[in-house]
Amino acid sequence: MHIGILTSGGDCPGLNAVIRGAVIKGTRIHDRSFVGIRDGWRGLVEDDCFPLKRKRVRGLSGMGGTILGTSRTNPYEGGGPERVREVMARNDMDSLIAIGGEGTLTAARRLADEGIHVVGVPKTIDNDLSATDYTFGFDTAVSIATESIDRLRTTAEAHHRCMVVEVMGRHVGWIALHAGLASGAHAILIPEVATTLDQITEWVLEAQRRGRAPVVVVAEGFVLDGEEEAVAQHGLDAFGRPRLGGVAQRLAPMIEDATGIETRQMTLGHLQRGGSPTAYDRVLATRFGVGAIDAVVAEQWGTMVALDGIDIATVSLTDAVGTLKTVPRARYDEAAILFG
Numbered sequence: 437m438h439i440g441i442l443t444s445g446g447d448c449p450g451l452n453a454v455i456r457g458a459v460i461k462g463t464r465i466h467d468r469s470f471v472g473i474r475d476g477w478r479g480l481v482e483d484d485c486f487p488l489k490r491k492r493v494r495g496l497s498g499m500g501g502t503i504l505g506t507s508r509t510n511p512y513e514g515g516g517p518e519r520v521r522e523v524m525a526r527n528d529m530d531s532l533i534a535i536g537g538e539g540t541l542t543a544a545r546r547l548a549d550e551g552i553h554v555v556g557v558p559k560t561i562d563n564d565l566s567a568t569d570y571t572f573g574f575d576t577a578v579s580i581a582t583e584s585i586d587r588l589r590t591t592a593e594a595h596h597r598c599m600v601v602e603v604m605g606r607h608v609g610w611i612a613l614h615a616g617l618a619s620g621a622h623a624i625l626i627p628e629v630a631t632t633l634d635q636i637t638e639w640v641l642e643a644q645r646r647g648r649a650p651v652v653v654v655a656e657g658f659v660l661d662g663e664e665e666a667v668a669q670h671g672l673d674a675f676g677r678p679r680l681g682g683v684a685q686r687l688a689p690m691i692e693d694a695t696g697i698e699t700r701q702m703t704l705g706h707l708q709r710g711g712s713p714t715a716y717d718r719v720l721a722t723r724f725g726v727g728a729i730d731a732v733v734a735e736q737w738g739t740m741v742a743l744d745g746i747d748i749a750t751v752s753l754t755d756a757v758g759t760l761k762t763v764p765r766a767r768y769d770e771a772a773i774l775f776g
């Protein structure tokens with residue numbers, strides 16, 4: 437019998453390293469074989485699968501994207517557990533490794549509750565899963581964002597401008613917080629902390645008074661104090677949620693009007709998810725892949741691999757998807773001492 441592997445939700449640097457780690461340990465140590473499932477749950481409900489041989493995962497640890505493809509398909513809309521069981525049986529799969537974020541892992545938890553043999557692997561650049569200390573992809577996204585902010589700062593300085601940089605982070609501000617801290621931003625705006633335009637203006641003017649080109653880093657999910665919702669100008673995603681984006685575009689003219697400083701803005705968008713993972717993410721992702729095979733062999737169904745300090749552990753999927761890991765207020769306040 438084979439182990440099926442799928443990647444679902446937004447892609448994330450390190451997905452291929454997970455696949456490689458799982459396939460190498462599974463074939464070499466446990467004499468197991470694998471089926472690749474194309475485009476997440478879509479491939480499972482539509483029976484779009486292929487034999488995933490060891491040679492197919494050669495050299496994958498540094499490769500961005502996912503060789504399996506991904507989607508935001510809901511397995512419960514394509515037949516649910518019945519259909520999943522049927523396709524698994526047809527492809528001789530006795531177990532599944534589902535690599536994804538909180539949505540994918542919620543679907544995995546529901547399938548596990550129905551008796552399907554699933555083990556989860558957490559992925560998200562947002563780092564918002566509470567049951568693991570870190571997710572792979574986050575370090576890469578922070579590195580790309582930091583380098584971009586450093587570059588934007590030099591052009592802003594040359595023109596004595598203010599620069600507003602939008603990073604990803606739908607519900608949480610971890611990327612903004614870390615990239616902002618790393619690049620010495622003068623203001624960091626995150627979904628967890630509603631901030632007034634007056635406060636932002638004060639930070640920007642303070643930085644300018646010290647002779648700096650003010651840099652404001654904003655997470656896409658940030659909501660100005662007094663407003664109701666995050667800026668979403670791009671319709672809905674495949675799961676029917678608003679696609680966020682555009683908060684920097686909205687804030688830049690407001691800051692320019694309030695401060696009189698010429699202001700430009702940049703949304704980093706999918707650059708943060710593309711390309712090669714950092715060494716840290718390659719290592720973490722590989723260890724997650726290896727850990728997932730250990731969990732399959734131990735028949736720890738309904739669990740997810742997680743980073744606990746420096747160790748790979750398993751936690752129940754129910755605990756894993758219960759709450760989002762938001763930025764604690766104390767972490768934000770610690771960073772805010774450096775603003776302005």
Ligand SMILES: Nc1ncnc2c1ncn2[C@@H]1O[C@H](COP(=O)(O)OP(=O)(O)OP(=O)(O)O)[C@@H](O)[C@H]1O
Binds near residue numbers: 444542560561
């Ligand atoms: N409660 C649920 N029950 C069943 N399926 C779900 C549930 N929540 C989400 N899903 C399915 O899982 C898919 C993946 O979830 P989602 O699109 O949120 O990506 P994710 O895995 O959370 O990764 P990302 O970090 O990109 O959000 C969803 O598009 C949806 O089809």
Ligand SMILES: O=P(O)(O)OC[C@H]1O[C@](O)(CO)[C@@H](O)[C@@H]1O
Binds near residue numbers: 562673680
């Ligand atoms: O690639 P898509 O579907 O536009 O999704 C973007 C979302 O995915 C993430 O990159 C990861 O969840 C979020 O930060 C962002 O809001």
Ligand SMILES: [Mg+2]
Binds near residue numbers: 537539540
């Ligand atoms: Mg999600």
